[in-house]
Amino acid sequence: MISESGRGFPPTQATYYFYVEDADAAMEQALHNGMEKIMDVADMPYGDRQGGVKDRAGNIWWISQRLSDAPY
Template identity: 40%
Template sequence: MEQVFIPQGYQTVMPYIIVDDAVKFMDFMKAVFNATEKMVRRRDTGEIMHAEVFIGDSTIMFANSLTDWPPMTAGLYIHVADADATYKKALELGAISVQEPDDKDYGRSGGVEDPFGNVWWITTTKP
């Protein structure tokens, strides 16, 4: 396989999500998943043209939707320290339950759909 250069702080595959309100989407990720802002580029209107956040060691890219670029949602699987607390926080901030957290052979996991239509599978894995 050919050697690929990947810049520092990026991964081989990263989601790129288009939402109707990228500012609120970023706020949701910061509040629920402790995301940290990496980069934000805005259009003249103030809307987010391109943004990136870190969640742990992963990068999520996203932008505001446009007429030519309608919302594109994703399914995301995220490892957290406490699946129950993270699930509860997501619900408090407007997510809806897809599946309440329950015990699995690998740990504890549940799912939510965020206010932007993305589904997050929130998991705490057994060591």
């Protein structure tokens, strides 16, 4: 995903959006390995379970688990 910066999300090195089998487990692993939580994992209205972390370099990682087979 490429987008402009915005309020609460200043320019960073990069932003990543990726899908995993278990968003809660992936978030726990990211935090255990030194990432900073920026958004709790929660069910989103577009059918994903998603949370966000930031690494030491300032990159943002959106961790998502698809909950629905329906298109966005």
